[in-house]
Amino acid sequence: MPALDPRDAITKDLGARLIEIARGDDPGAHLAALSWPIDALRALCPPPSEGKPYGRRVLTTGPGGEVVVMSWAEGTRCAPHDHDAASGWVVVIAGELCERKLSLAGETLTVDGEASCGAPGLIPVSSGVVHDMVATGDALTVHIYTPPIGRMRIFDEANKQTVMVGGDHGAWLPDDAGEAIAIKPWAANDVVLIVYTTRYREGGAQFERAANTLATDKAAALPDAKVRCVRVETKREVVDAIAAIAEAGEVIGELHFVGHSGMYGPMFGTRELPEQFSPEEWRTLTIPFAAGASAYFHCCRSARWFAPFFARTFGVNAHGYHWYTTFSPRPDAFRWRPRTEVGPLYVVGCPGRKSHGLLGSLGKYTGAIPAEPMKRFSPEDTGGAESYDNVADLYDEVYSDIRVRQDEWRWLTRHLAELERPQVLDIGCGNGALLAQLSDRIAGGHGVDVSARMIEHCRRRLAAMPALGATLIRGPHLPFADNSFDAVISFLSFRYLDWDPILMEIVRVLRPGGRLLIVDMVAGPVKWRETGKLARSKLRQLRLRFNDPELFARLHKLVDDPRWAAMLAHNPIRAEHELCWYLESRFPGRSVELLDVGWHSRVMAFDSGPIYDGYVPPQSYP
Numbered sequence: 001m002p003a004l005d006p007r008d009a010i011t012k013d014l015g016a017r018l019i020e021i022a023r024g025d026d027p028g029a030h031l032a033a034l035s036w037p038i039d040a041l042r043a044l045c046p047p048p049s050e051g052k053p054y055g056r057r058v059l060t061t062g063p064g065g066e067v068v069v070m071s072w073a074e075g076t077r078c079a080p081h082d083h084d085a086a087s088g089w090v091v092v093i094a095g096e097l098c099e100r101k102l103s104l105a106g107e108t109l110t111v112d113g114e115a116s117c118g119a120p121g122l123i124p125v126s127s128g129v130v131h132d133m134v135a136t137g138d139a140l141t142v143h144i145y146t147p148p149i150g151r152m153r154i155f156d157e158a159n160k161q162t163v164m165v166g167g168d169h170g171a172w173l174p175d176d177a178g179e180a181i182a183i184k185p186w187a188a189n190d191v192v193l194i195v196y197t198t199r200y201r202e203g204g205a206q207f208e209r210a211a212n213t214l215a216t217d218k219a220a221a222l223p224d225a226k227v228r229c230v231r232v233e234t235k236r237e238v239v240d241a242i243a244a245i246a247e248a249g250e251v252i253g254e255l256h257f258v259g260h261s262g263m264y265g266p267m268f269g270t271r272e273l274p275e276q277f278s279p280e281e282w283r284t285l286t287i288p289f290a291a292g293a294s295a296y297f298h299c300c301r302s303a304r305w306f307a308p309f310f311a312r313t314f315g316v317n318a319h320g321y322h323w324y325t326t327f328s329p330r331p332d333a334f335r336w337r338p339r340t341e342v343g344p345l346y347v348v349g350c351p352g353r354k355s356h357g358l359l360g361s362l363g364k365y366t367g368a369i370p371a372e373p374m375k376r377f378s379p380e381d382t383g384g385a386e387s388y389d390n391v392a393d394l395y396d397e398v399y400s401d402i403r404v405r406q407d408e409w410r411w412l413t414r415h416l417a418e419l420e421r422p423q424v425l426d427i428g429c430g431n432g433a434l435l436a437q438l439s440d441r442i443a444g445g446h447g448v449d450v451s452a453r454m455i456e457h458c459r460r461r462l463a464a465m466p467a468l469g470a471t472l473i474r475g476p477h478l479p480f481a482d483n484s485f486d487a488v489i490s491f492l493s494f495r496y497l498d499w500d501p502i503l504m505e506i507v508r509v510l511r512p513g514g515r516l517l518i519v520d521m522v523a524g525p526v527k528w529r530e531t532g533k534l535a536r537s538k539l540r541q542l543r544l545r546f547n548d549p550e551l552f553a554r555l556h557k558l559v560d561d562p563r564w565a566a567m568l569a570h571n572p573i574r575a576e577h578e579l580c581w582y583l584e585s586r587f588p589g590r591s592v593e594l595l596d597v598g599w600h601s602r603v604m605a606f607d608s609g610p611i612y613d614g615y616v617p618p619q620s621y622p
Contacts, residue, residue, distance in 0.1 A: 015060025015067035022065060022088055022144045023474045025389060025452040028122055036093040042140055045071040052172055053078040065146035072135035078171035080109060080132045080155040083125055085286050085314060086145040090123040095139025099123055102130045104291035107186045109157050128315015128379060130155060130291060150286045151181060160186045182249025190253025190290040191245055192218045194229045195238060197259035200267045200274065206327045206345060211258040213344040234268050234620035235275050242287055251290040258347055261299035262578045265306040273585045273618060278498030280476050282313055289316050298347040300324045303375040305572050311377040319374040321349030333371050386570030390563040392453035395431060398554045402433040407595045408519045411605045415517055422486030425509060428493025429470060432458030439465050448473045476501035483511045494520045495574045499582060500619045507615055516608035524576035524602050534597050579604060586617045
């Protein structure tokens with residue numbers, strides 16, 4: 001990694017470059033390899049004023065992140081503080097820092113761990129984590145946060161209170177109380193926020209009743225707590241409910257969602273117009289959680305992907321159910337609801353026909369199976385297990401020729417042929433095998449992917465094709481001008497994307513009349529009427545296995561690798577109805593097609609038809 005140019009130290013270019021590194025792959029290794037312009041940065045940063053732990057200078061701040069340089073006073077400890085939803089790195093480029101990690105329980109601030117870091121060194125910063133630091137020498141640090149710190153809580157141990165300040169405030173108690181956004185005594189109870197939805201599918205009245213039961217139980221268990229039960233039917237209403245608490249200077253001790261969910265979290269709206277927060281939208285939300293806060297998602301399958309993701313994103317413990325949920329007048333087991341619509345009602349996780357077949361259904365309705373306890377997830381780092389980088393080489397060996405996906409290839413080329421020599425954008429391009437095979441059918445094309453290793457394979461494969469290229473991206477933002485492409489393709493990748501944000505970007509980069517073509521795999525059991533299609537599919541696979549045994553050997557090498565299983569655990573496929581209801585609601589009159597079926601999954605395809613200027617997909621947020 002080349003040295004940073006000292007002349008860049010007083011420009012935004014240095015900050016922008018550091019943010020790009022922090023948001024990229026393996027940021028720790030790349031930051032550790034940099035040669036820092038120490039003298040230029042020290043000259044740039046003001047010295048600490050009397051009684052302050054450090055002087056600070058902001059290099060750059062924006063939606064993507066912020067970079068701050070700090071010059072430390074020896075022996076002056078900063079106040080215990082958090083970084084809201086931001087995470088990132090403290091880079092020690094001179095001197096040494098001693099960091100303590102802390103937690104607040106009741107009225108006691110406890111030290112959970114302590115470690116020293118000398119130059120050159122890195123201190124990772126996670127969202128929601130409380131820490132403080134002290135310099136044991138003449139220290140200089142560079143702080144890189146993504147996203148920028150919106151608000152910061154400072155923990156005043158002497159007065160047993162938490163002081164909320166703006167993100168541009170240093171980690172010390174304000175000299176003037178008027179600088180604080182809010183001050184909360186540690187003895188005060190936090191808000192218990194219960195949000196529920198009623199419209200997405202059937203059972204709306206029961207969800208409202210279950211939410212009110214939960215509110216009653218919480219009020220009894222926490223007599224001094226502020227329990228708020230709010231009906232939310234859109235993403236925007238969820239944001240507004242959270243914002244109302246922040247604007248009141250309060251914090252959330254417990255967040256509960258009662259309602260329906262898909263594999264990637266809570267669902268809102270209706271089947272005719274469903275909404276779901278995308279991962280990127282969650283990451284950009286600021287939720288005013290209290291220290292030690294917890295979140296609970298009383299909905300189907302929320303423990304399979306969403307609760308762990310939420311815990312990592314917001315630095316809180318999150319809880320969810322692995323199985324599907326049902327209603328019961330008891331919280332510990334399924335029981336038939338009485339005919340009367342009064343009395344308590346609970347959402348409980350329970351094995352049943354959808355998860356355990358007829359035996360599961362029998363166990364549920366006879367009351368022989370207890371309710372599933374909610375699973376708890378702490379905000380632990382995945383270590384990059386979710387990235388395709390770890391399996392890119394094995395994947396490339398299997399899919400060097402994408403035409404082995406015969407049904408998908410035939411559908412895509414047939415629909416693409418309706419456009420004359422189009423310019424194509426391939427979102428989730430992977431190893432570039434699709435673009436390479438399309439090269440003689442299109443005027444030009446570009447692939448984007450979030451996996452750096454996949455992009456390396458893609459660029460090598462396309463190197464001799466000047467009309468084709470590939471770019472590594474971060475988040476649902478496409479680095480292309482408006483009206484750049486005639487077709488956007490998502491081939492076996494749409495399930496991973498941030499649907500609402502990326503759809504807005506797709507519409508923006510398409511030329512008038514351009515089309516979105518999607519081929520993807522979804523979860524769904526085979527139906528009786530599809531047994532003939534399933535048999536033909538299995539016969540084709542058997543024929544291919546005998547015709548190309550080496551391909552099947554490479555395929556088994558991929559799927560048997562533990563890194564593949566780890567990646568799939570963090571990137572689950574969505575249910576069939578999620579894909580169908582979403583796309584058909586965004587493009588009225590267009591239908592999702594079934595291409596192939598397996599025992600528990602199926603391959604679907606979708607052609608948006610021509611999209612013209614002025615089309616904006618319906619959504620309530622952002």
